[in-house]
Amino acid sequence: MKKFNFRKVLDGLTAASPVGSSGGGSGSGAGGSVHPGGTAGAAGTPREEIQETLTSDYFQICKTVRHGFPYLPTALAFDPVQKILAIGTRTGAIRILGRPGVDCYCQHESGAAVLQLQFLINEGALVSACADDALHLWNLRQKRPAILHSLKFNRERITYCHLPFQSKWLYVGTERGNTHIVNIESFILSGYVIMWNKAIELSTKTHPGPVVHLSDSPRDEGKLLIGYENGTIVFWDLRSKRADLRAYYDEAIHSVAWHHEGKQFMCSHSDGSLTLWNLKSPNRPFQTTIPHGKVQRDGKKPESCKPILKVEYKTCKNSEPFVVFSGGLSYDKPCRRPSLTIMHGKAITVLEMDHPIVDFLTLCETPYPNEFQEPYAVAVLLEKDLIVVDLTQTNFPIFENPYPIDIHESPVTCTEYFADCPPDLIPVLYSVGAKHKKQGYSNKEWPISGGAWNLGAQTYPEIIITGHADGSVKFWDASAITLQMLYKLKTSKVFEKQKVGEGKATAEIVEEDPFAVQMMYWCPESRIFCVAGVSAYVIVYRFSKHEVNTEIASLEVRLQCEVEDIITPEPETNPPFPDASSQLPPVKSLSGSTNTVAGEGTMKDSIPCLSVKARPVRMPPGYQADLVIQLVWVDGEPPQQITSLAVNSAYGLVAFGNCNGLAVVDFMQKTVLLSMGTLDLYGSSDPYQRQPRSPRKSRQFAAGLTELSDSPVSLELERCKSPTSDHVNGHCTSPTSQSCSSGKRLSSADVSRANRRGPGRPPFRKAQSAACMEISLPVTTEENRENSFSRSRSSSVSSIDRDSKEAITALFFMESFARKNDSAVSSCLWVGTGLGMVIILSLNLPASDDLRQSEPVMVSPSGTVLTLKGAVLTFACLDCMGTLTHQPYEVWRDPHSADDGDKTRKRKLVMHSPSSSQDMGDHQFAVICSEKQAKVFSLPSQTCLYVHNITETSFLLRADVVTLCNSVCLACFCANGHIMTLSLPSLRPLLDMNYLPVTDMRIARTFCFTNEGQALYLSSPTEIQRLTYSQEMCDNLQDMLGDLFTPVETPEAQNRGFLKGLFGGSGQAFDREELFGEATAGKASRSLAQHIPGSGGIEGVRGAAGGVIGDLTRARIALDERGQKLGELDERTASMMASAEAFSKHAHEVMLKYKDKKWYQF
Secondary structure, X not given: OOOOOHHHHHHHHHHHOOHHHOOOOOOOOOOOEEOOOOOOOOOOOOHHHOOOOOOHHHEEEEEEEEEEOOOOEEEEEEEOOOOEEEEEEOOOEEEEEOOOOOEEEEEOOOOOOEEEEEEEOOOOEEEEEEOOOEEEEEEOOOOOOEEEEEEEEOOOOEEEEXXXXXXOEEEEEEOOOOEEEEEOOOOEEEEEEEOHHHHOOOOOOOOOOOXXXXXEOOOOOOEEEEEEOOOEEEEEEOOOOEEEEEEEOOOOEEEEEEOOXXXXXXXXXXXXXXXXXXXXXXXXXXEEEOOOOOOOOOOOOOOOEOOEEXXXXXXXXXXXXXXXXXXXXXXXXXXXXXXXXXXXXXXXXXXXXXXXXXXXXXXXXXXXXXXXXXXXXXXXXXXXXXXXXXXXXXXOOEOOOOOOOOOOOOOEEEEEEEEOOOOOHHHHHHHHHHHHOXXXXXXXXXXXXXXXXXXXOOOOOEEEEEEEOOOEEEEEEOHHHOOEEEEEEEHHHHEOOOOEEEEOOOOEOXXXXXOOEEEEEEEOOOOEEEEEXXXXXXXXXXXXXXOEEEOOOEEEEOOOOHHHHHOOOOOOOOOOXXXXXXXXXXXXXXXXXXXXXXXXXXXXXXXXXOOEOOOOEEEOOEEEEEEEEEEEXXXXXXXXXXXXXXXXXXXXXXXXXXXXXXXXXEOOOOEEEEEEEHHHHHHHHOOOOOOOOOOOOOOOOOOOOOOOOOOHHHHHHHHHHOHHHOOHHHOOOOHHHHHHHOOOOOOHHHHOOOOOOOOOOOOOOHHHHHHHOOOOXXXXXXHHHHHHOOOOOOOOOHHHHHOOOOOEEXXXXXXXXXXOOOOOOEEEEEEEEOOOEEEEEEEEOOOOHHHOOOOOOEEEEEEEEEEOOOOEEEEEEEOOOOOEOOOOEEOOOOOXXXXXXXXXXXXXXXXXXXXXXXXXXXXEEEEEEEOOEEEEEEEOOOEEEEEEEOOOOOOEEEEEEEEEOOEEEEEEEEOOOEEEEEEOOOOOEEXXXXXXXXXXXXXXXXXXXXXXXXXXXXXXXXXXXXXXXXXXXXXXXXXXXXXXXXXXXXXXXXXXXXXXXXXXXXXXXXXXXXXXXXXXXXXXXXXXXXXXXXXXXXXHHHHHHOOOOOHHHHHHHHHHHHHHHHHHHHHHHHHHHHHHHHHHHHHHHHHHHHOOOOHHHO
């Protein structure tokens, strides 16, 4: 039987089929590819000609590092010898920080909140207690910490833990008031238990409450101080298993702190009081103070204050002790900010904080609790910040924080990531940013200085840019998996400040953050930077090293959708919000000023949302505003938010679009070249037969609140959701409210792109921004998935009638073949729309640079229209060899340079596309990716060479063409959590991994890929998560990460002296092993707690073996430490022998001197 080659038949069919319909069917979410042969059209390029070097072996996904402030912190711990800090969070995460560059993130699998953290001081280990009543032991002697053991309590809830210094027995207090003891090495519960009913007096009738404090006496390790919530304190003798003393106070206890001599301790209480107790007279405290209480005139007790949640009592050898506490402020000042109080002698200093205090720790010189503590700093963990106060200076300045924990200073609304950018940018940005640094910090080194970090093999420069809700933009140095702030730009400074009282009128949606950054576009080579704001404006910035004082040029652009304007509302159709306006709060608009709706006052027209400063403005070195472009109101309707943005420095043009149309502006001549509705861009090439809708159901009312159905319920729902939250990519529809109220079948433009963003940054939700959004994606059910692409964008005309506004979702300037018959490349603007259409506009630039400032630039439709399924996300261009063609750019020169003359006026352009067709080749490849599929076209023939249906059941959120290993690929992030890479130009799938389900819009709106296999997204409102999809970087990651543990010698305990040793404490050595071990205490009940072996034992060693500290290295370090200790022991023995010999000799001399004297001669 003759063999039948199905592939050849398929190739033949697809090559012969029209471009619009060439597509491979794909059943699952992964999609399928169709590769037509090289016979179609003038391209004539069989794919064998281009050798694609990338294979699936080049790709692997792993998280690299997390930057920013730990989200929702709950616990704090510090290792005073290793000098590393640990922070636990409500989501079960732990962040461990050392010197800059040493920053480690680990996560409990359970996701339970971290209640408490305890370092095994100088042991390279950490114990975490979680809200699910589990204890975990983390191994920190590897670059990625792992859990060695876990112990899950079944019948009791953990409330407090205490691990004495250099002890292997952990005390665990519970909600029932019992105290259990855990062996840290084996993580097995001891049979020794201190039951609450044995600890309190028999005559006590009530339960003492949960254990809120545990600590051993600094004077005697065999005595344990137990604090119960109701005010009971028990001093328990571990040897005799009975209470030595009990103390009672009528206010609840929050914390307890010892004096280092072990004779006194201090308690903090719920009435804002501090009590000082002496072990010799436990009947009542010998001192009670309410530090912030008002003293009563008649000598009564000062009035109660807010609870003191924690107190620390630290002694100094040469000065008064420090008492540091949080809370305790008086109730009569309700607006007082959270504060930390430092009492030193008679001086009381109150440090007010910007955020509530979660926890604090006093950092001391010694780890030994029975020595003078000598505190030198206080680390204060706030809800949204970490500060360290210098105690060594009388004014208590704070240390300058070297960590990037202020990413969320204003909520992050968008991000961009640039790897392998020009190396001179980082020092230049740092030099202009350094001038704005705050003064008044402590002059001492940052005290959290543990761990070790080296640059590693990766040396190329990386920059991350974050846009924020207050209009600020931050540039960060992200090289070698670190993050350091370089420069901050405040975009709001170009506008007049809004007066109080404006902005409270009827039609505002972004009154809280009118300057929020929505999209950013940066050209690193020319240093042109462009920002699109939520109030429908674009600002073009140029970089200068010189300060200038100049006026800001501004333009106003009118963009409106002409199709709707043809239709006149009929009187019988429901007017704009007939009854709803009376029963609902006023709807907000984009403008900060009063926006009055037609029918209620004067109609706004041709005015922008914000006012640009008219006077000359001082602009410091750095980015300086060159031009502000604002969209204006049209017939009482506010301008729609911008959905796409592109700038080209070589052409001197900026283009931006929204759901109404496209605008192209010449920022060199400061003129508007094009302001056109999307439908007009097609000209005669419009593939759709669009019918104007009649009659119009409702007026477009405040950006995003359009096409509302008849029911006021949908208006209420839409208002609650925040108008901008639904029209990601600027689609002026409200899919959620429509589907809820009217029940009509929605167009794909409505549903599939709801909560999905285009190539730049979409609108975001009011002041909360991308960082705070917790919106679940609507495309979850199978029905919605079908709806999301229920019709083909090229077939159904009726759905287009319902969605006549076609958003501009992608823009791209490039040297390209604009038409089929072109023999040479020319300047073009590629425009992608929300309906999957690609329109190529021709740009006619002046022939010579001399004429660029005077001759007009012409923008005209080329007549070329290409189609894809789904909204267009990104474009790229490859030359005939398959190499990525970069956009043309102008080499940066300082616009305010001191040099004058022809040199400064002459622009140096890099076009990237040689003019001779021999070098360029006679064709190029255009790569276009939409939310559903990717296509590669051969130009100028416009033949679709390759198509890959990426997903049918979901949609892409982000797609970028990136370089990796001197080759190029298409990286995609899908709403179902898959990260995919496709080869170029053949679109072969190279990687498809289910990495991260998109649970909220924050991830969707901040995810971005960059070159060299790197990507990032905002994992929480305060943290940036970086990841790599490169196998090479995964392999080298161990060398790039910092070491948390470094071999450091434990400081020696102070010599207490002969008399203090004799009279100052228990002479009897305390052997915990003998007391708590199985031989004496027996086994604990199996049902009480369950031991779970951790994965850190095998996996941790395996992971660390590739890094610096492998198993052998750890063994060698352990031997070194043991050798050091033996050497120290030898030295100590020798010195003791020498001192004993000297003492003997001295005693002999004294004896000889007084041997023959009588008693009365002394």
